[in-house]
Each structure stands twice: as C-alpha cells, then as structure tokens.
Amino acid sequence: MMTTGTAQSPLPAGLSGRPVVYELRGVSKTYKRRNVHALEKIDLRLTEGSFWGIIGSSGCGKSTLLKIMSGLLSPSEGSVVLSGKPVTGPRRDIGMMFQQPTLFPWRTSIENVVLPIEIRDGKEAARAKHDAGRALLELVGLKGFEQVYPNELSGGMAQRVAICRMLITEPTVLLLDEPFSALDELSRDFMDMELQRICKELNATAFLVTHSIPEAVILSDVVSVMSPRPGRIGATVTIDLPRPRTLDMMTEPRFGALVREIRGLLDKGAFL
C-alpha cells in the first residue's frame, strides 16, 4: 500500500514501467459566466492496460473532468494528451459509457453497437463492421441477441450492449461514468467481473468514476479520491490485491482495509 498526499507524482509504484497512454497536466476549468471553479490543477497519468478508479461525491467536478477527457469541453488551463496527440475534440480512440445504457430503441442490438461507425464512416462501413459487432456481443455473452430490440433486454444486458458499442471503434482509453450504478447490486457485481475480463482480454486502459468504494477497489489498480469545490484529485491508493480479482476477495481482510482507508480519505476531504 502506498499513499501519496496531493498528487504531485500521480503514478504509483507498480505502474511506472508501462507506457503512458493518457496524460492530464495542470488541467483547470472555470465557468466564467457562472463564476464556478469546477476543476483545479488535475494531474493524471494513465498507463497502458491499467485501471484507474476515481471516488467522488456528487458535484465534485467529475462530469466536467470526463467531458474534458472525452474532448467535449476545453480546459481553461492545462494540457490533455492521448497517445501523444493533444485532445481538442471528440476522438474515435476514446470510448465512453454512462450510468444509463443510452441505447436507441428503434435500433436492434447489433445496430446500436455499430452506430459509432455509422456516424463516422457511413452506413456501408457500419454494415462491414457487423461481424466485429457480433464478435463483441459474443464476448459479453450476448450471442443470439443481435437482432433483439433494447426494450426486450434487461438492464444488465443493455449495459453490455453499451460496452460493445464503446468497444467497436477499438478505443485506446475507456471513460466509464458510473457505468453500473443503475443496476441492482447482484447484476452490478457480475458486470464488474465481466468488465474486468473484457479489459484484460483487450488490454484496455480504463478510467472509472464511481460512488461505490468496493466497486472501485475490486476493479482498479489505483484509486484516487476527488474532492469538490474546486474539484481536485486528492490522495491516491494503490490496490495491491492480486489479479484476476474475484468477488470472494470482497470478504478478505485486505479488501476491507483498503475500503476503510479510502473511506477515511473521503471523510477528511470530500465533505468539507
């Protein structure tokens, strides 16, 4: 376990060997018109294949951070670089997922999955990607559901289709905005394990924002705590549980200790 104070060197031990994929340096955001200081000097370095979890209360500036990271908002200050290229707008090497599956009810599963291709490269290209889409649906355990409309899917199944849609463009980094918090507890645990398996299989680099400390701990290599007004990344905890993680680990003393440590950090910082 290693805890750094404020994130001056936000790359904890164990990850330093791998190449940096996504880097934020001194990112601040002020909404001038409303005079809101949303983010203050955010530094982040995501290494290839790593999983970074962020814990923050509502209104800690995490939506602003995700919007900046996904190229929807420009920072007021600082630099955002993905794979060596500055992020100055939406990019296909960024995959994003929300709390809601956000599937379109007039499209079948497979049509929802290839939507990002259709938007960027047209209908022809989307049709050519149907095989890749089917393979992804199989990867998340939805073989045979290609032609099914979203209203016939359960919440967990719909989120799995959303995962496939995020993965179809083969993104370098996955931005996950509380992806499973609308699911019931049982589905959520299951989906966390699915997500871990998919990330391992694709060697994906992931950035997860969540309200759930156990979820962050079971999934992440590193968990940071975000505090509000202005949003900043506080303490960072390395999760030294072995991989692959299992749900059984949640009952181990080490897991409990990590959860307790992160909760302690939150109590100090987040609700002041």
Place this chain on the structure above:
Amino acid sequence: MTNELTAAAKPVAPQTVWTEEVHWLDRIPRSVAMLLLLCIFIAVWQAVYSLRLISHIIMPSPMETVVDIITVATNLLTGDYMLRALWITTQEVLAGFVIAVVLGFSLGLLVGETAFGERAVLPYLVGINAAPKVAFAPLFVSWLGFGIASKVALAAFVAIFPVIVGTAAGIHAADQNSRMLFRTMGATRWQALIKLKLPYGMPHFFGGLKNAAVLVVVGAVVGEFLGGGKGFGELIRMAASMINTPRVFALILFLSLLGLGTFWIVIQLQRKLIFWHKETVADEMFE
C-alpha cells in the same frame, strides 16, 4: 431432514386458494359494455322524447334519426349529391392536413432546432395560437374566394399548431446522455437531428398529428359554415335552417366518420414508424 419436515407439515397445511374480487362491471367485455351504454343513451333519449320534455320540432325521436341516417347513407352509397358534398369536404380535409403537416413540421424544426427560431419565431407563434383562429375565416374568404381554397386554408390554419408544438417538443425529447454520446461519437448537427432527435421526437410528433387530424375537420366545416361552398358543412347549415334536426344529426355522424378516418390513417402510420414506442389508449381503440 428438510424433506421429512415438509412431508410432516403437508397434512396440516390449510388450503389458501381464494378468489380475488373483481367488480362485475369490469368483467363485461368491451363490445358489450359499449353496446350497453348506447342502449341506455337511446332509452333516455326516447324517454325525453315521449315525455315531451323538449319540443319535437328541435328534438327528433331516435327512430326518426335512424331513418334519416339510413336516408343519408343511401344517398351517399348511390353517389348522389351528398356524396359529391362529402367528397368536396374530404378534399378540403386532406389538402388542409397535408399543408398543416408539411408547414407545421418545417416551422416546428425551425423553432425546435435553431436558437433563432426559438427566440424570434416562437413568441409570434404562441401569440397567433392564442388568437381564436376561426375568426380568420372571413379573411380567408375575401382572400381566396368562396371555393375550396378558403376552406383548405382555414383547415390548415386551425390544424397546424399542434403539429408545430409536437415537432418542436419532439426535438427536445432526446435525453442529455444521448446527446452527449452523439457528440463523443463526433456526430454532425445534421446526423444528430436525423439519427437522434427526430426518431426520439416521433411520439410527440404523432401526438400533434392526432390532434391535427381531428382539428382539420373542424376547420374545414367551420370554413364551409362561414364561407359557403358545396361541402358537407353547407348541407348541415341548410338542414339546420330548415329545422330538419334528424338530418343534422345524420350528417354530423357521417362527418365524424371523416375525422375518425384521418385519425385512423395517423395511427396506422404511427404503428409502422414507431413500433418501438409503447401504445397509448387511443391506439388500442383501433386494434
């Protein structure tokens, strides 16, 4: 162990099969219920007639009305002057509806999709909508004459507002996450409109169309009342001026069928286009 327990418990377990209570009125099938209500209505009507509560000159008996319905139906089926009048009104209704849909959709897009439309155009539309629209009828007659054009104009004018409102509301129906997702996918404004906002807006749009389908008949008939011509409205006006009340009832009945017809067309279109949307009570009526 557990097996033994359940086996032992079995003989003493009391039967708890019971019937949930449903009111006998709720058990009646729809067709029977509808017929029942109609019978009650006719019985009350007949009672009012027999007791002479209202003068027979202005209140015909149910039987007289049925006879006249048959007369009108015969006239329509043999292609006599009433069919020609109904055809004129039908043309007015259809032309007015098409104009209301095309213009209303365009204006709805302008108001819903562009900031300029919302800021500059919408206040005027709200203002005009608040005005009693049929009061414009004499104006349409003086501009377009006593022919079919002035009725089409009034029908379209009355029916256009629900279409505008439905379209504009529909464009705003897509949720924040969907919009954000489209932006992260690098969608152009056009793509977001075609692939996101318009499909999501379809239920609202069709809600507007259903209102318009009913209003357009109102507009056409009021146009005929106030601007003459040779349509069904003129037949009603003439029958009423001769105090031929059974004829008025019969004509109104067939006019309602015209409104029901346009409504039915909209419902059929809606089912084809937005199969993914939950059906409403009004849709079920046509199943």
